[in-house]
Amino acid sequence: MLGVCGGIAAYKMAALTSTLVQRGATVDVIMTDEATKFVGPLTFSSLTARPVYSSLWDAPERIPHIRLVREAQAVLVAPATANVIAKLAHGIADDLLTTALLAARIPIAIAPAMNSAMFEHPATLANLATLTGRGYEIVDPDEGFLAERERGVGRLAPEEWLLEALARMLARTQSLRGKRIAITAGPTREAFDPIRFVSNASTGATGIELAREAAARGGDVTLLLGPTALQPPPGVRVIGFTTAQELYDAAMREVLDADLTIATAAVADWRPSTRSESKLKKTDEDLDVRMVRNPDVLAALGERKGKTFLVGFAAETDDHEANAREKLRRKHLDAIVVNDVRGERGFGAGPNHLTLLYGERGRRDLGTAEKRALAARLLDALEELMCS
Numbered sequence: 243m244l245g246v247c248g249g250i251a252a253y254k255m256a257a258l259t260s261t262l263v264q265r266g267a268t269v270d271v272i273m274t275d276e277a278t279k280f281v282g283p284l285t286f287s288s289l290t291a292r293p294v295y296s297s298l299w300d301a302p303e304r305i306p307h308i309r310l311v312r313e314a315q316a317v318l319v320a321p322a323t324a325n326v327i328a329k330l331a332h333g334i335a336d337d338l339l340t341t342a343l344l345a346a347r348i349p350i351a352i353a354p355a356m357n358s359a360m361f362e363h364p365a366t367l368a369n370l371a372t373l374t375g376r377g378y379e380i381v382d383p384d385e386g387f388l389a390e391r392e393r394g395v396g397r398l399a400p401e402e403w404l405l406e407a408l409a410r411m412l413a414r415t416q417s418l419r420g421k422r423i424a425i426t427a428g429p430t431r432e433a434f435d436p437i438r439f440v441s442n443a444s445t446g447a448t449g450i451e452l453a454r455e456a457a458a459r460g461g462d463v464t465l466l467l468g469p470t471a472l473q474p475p476p477g478v479r480v481i482g483f484t485t486a487q488e489l490y491d492a493a494m495r496e497v498l499d500a501d502l503t504i505a506t507a508a509v510a511d512w513r514p515s516t517r518s519e520s521k522l523k524k525t526d527e528d529l530d531v532r533m534v535r536n537p538d539v540l541a542a543l544g545e546r547k548g549k550t551f552l553v554g555f556a557a558e559t560d561d562h563e564a565n566a567r568e569k570l571r572r573k574h575l576d577a578i579v580v581n582d583v584r585g586e587r588g589f590g591a592g593p594n595h596l597t598l599l600y601g602e603r604g605r606r607d608l609g610t611a612e613k614r615a616l617a618a619r620l621l622d623a624l625e626e627l628m629c630s
């Protein structure tokens with residue numbers, strides 16, 4: 243799908259559309275209202291032999307903003323105006339293009355094109371940084387002659403760069419086809435009476451984003467998900483668990499033959515030794531709760547892993563990498579992701595920082611970003627390791 247916005251470079255998209263069609267692509271074009279002032283929709287509909295859409299209200303009974311992005315494999319927004327970039331960064335959906343982009347679960351590339359002052363404005367740069375953090379691919383503008391007879395950064399990236407970005411995104415959509423992926427996510431709850439339990443701050447967000455990304459790459463994904471208020475992604479088989487024992491049983495039953503297993507669940511190491519059938523009555527006395535060991539799910543997967551590429555997560559507050567390397571060896575993992583959780587960093591929404599460790603000395607810093615973008619970076623790195 244191509245999203246064309248109201249910038250001078252809109253005319254260049256006719257040539258790109260023609261190239262894509264000649265290479266066998268099926269192309270749907272959405273134009274903003276302003277874009278139609280620069281190029282006529284007829285140009286695109288003739289090239290694609292398909293209708294061109296610009297309004298939410300042309301055929302609302304067919305819900306075009308959802309249908310178009312469900313049928314597409316990837317979206318390129320080019321030229322992306324400062325205005326559409328700002329709307330996307332803030333979740334504004336006030337026309338067909340921005341509404342469709344908000345509804346998209348497929349890779350999106352944004353190719354900004356504008357006057358250099360607009361491009362270098364702190365608002366535009368901050369909006370682009372937000373989109374990068376969310377996993378959008380930004381195709382940087384080129385430097386050179388601008389329509390207003392100035393020179394600077396802001397020319398739409400050359401066609402070749404746009405085609406490369408599309409090829410990268412399309413490769414991602416197929417890269418896990420035929421692979422079975424198992425992901426554990428979320429906290430466990432270990433109850434000591436019907437309403438009280440010991441748990442932790444995990445929300446499952448990291449595992450949910452990994453499951454979403456793995457499914458978007460064509461993987462056959464099973465998500466073992468603990469109690470959370472977050473919604474699992476569509477197109478993924480979800481198996482719920484509450485306690486560490488339930489996760490252990492489900493993991494032994496469901497995921498031993500996966501090609502790739504990523505264990506992000508925050509599993510309780512201990513559980514209360516007894517669970518009262520009725521609510522414990524409040525007294526003036528202190529309450530002693532004895533905790534006993536839970537089974538170690540990750541170690542058990544490591545002992546039985548066969549051909550599975552097994553990846554653990556280490557949520558550490560001190561000595562992160564040394565502890566994680568020790569866990570990598572002891573639990574027979576192929577790789578481990580270090581997550582610094584001091585001060586509850588790493589839990590829930592917001593940016594996170596991950597480091598991937600593998601083999602004797604292998605190390606890759608995945609940087610700081612939103613969990614959705616980090617999920618894509620982690621899967622890129624794991625796919626590379628699995629092939630090497």
Ligand SMILES: Cc1cc2nc3c(=O)[nH]c(=O)nc-3n(C[C@H](O)[C@H](O)[C@H](O)COP(=O)(O)O)c2cc1C
Nearest residue numbers: 247248249250274276277323324325326355356357
């Ligand atoms: C002649 C002309 C050229 C323009 N070129 C650009 C441009 O290259 N990039 C840009 O971000 N805005 C450009 N604008 C401003 C946008 O058209 C304007 O912000 C509009 O609201 C964008 O609408 P859209 O983002 O819904 O397409 C241009 C405006 C005019 C009148």
